[in-house]
Amino acid sequence: MVTEYGKLLRKIRIDHDEILKDMAGKLEITSAYLSSIENGNRPIPINMTRTIVAEYDLDDLMEGKLFAAEDSIRKNVEINLNTANQSQKTVVLSLARQFEQLTDEQLEKIRQILEE
Structure with a gap:
């Protein structure tokens, strides 16, 4: 399709x-x-x-x-953590674990930070 x-x-x-x-x-x-x-x-x-x-x-x-x-x-996102440092891994995994509980306001703040 x-x-x-x-x-x-x-x-x-x-x-x-x-x-x-x-x-x-x-x-x-x-x-x-x-x-x-x-x-x-x-x-x-x-x-x-x-x-x-x-x-x-x-x-x-x-x-x-x-x-x-x-x-x-897009249903899934693959993130290669092979070269990530411990801080990067912690942030990515924390986001993944808490993703569904984030409010629209929190997501908007994260988006703004990432687009700076």
Whole structure:
């Protein structure tokens, strides 16, 4: 089932007059994987949306739409803690444990801190 993210991704690709192979090369994934993402059959790699925004110099409106579309389908987030120091690990794990109990106000404060 095609997702909103897939539709936006395809629009960006077509607007830039690119075939799957062109965009896939820029994103360092295979054409088949990109096609699967466009069709809603494969997960979106971490940081792919940021790469697309930078690579295609998207305006704020399209960037917002793309991130919102990603957020609507992302079910899990994988965080590699192999290189994290103890303080980073503590914060990430604390957030994960308490995530569902945070109020909208607390989440907004966290978001603001992270965007500074």
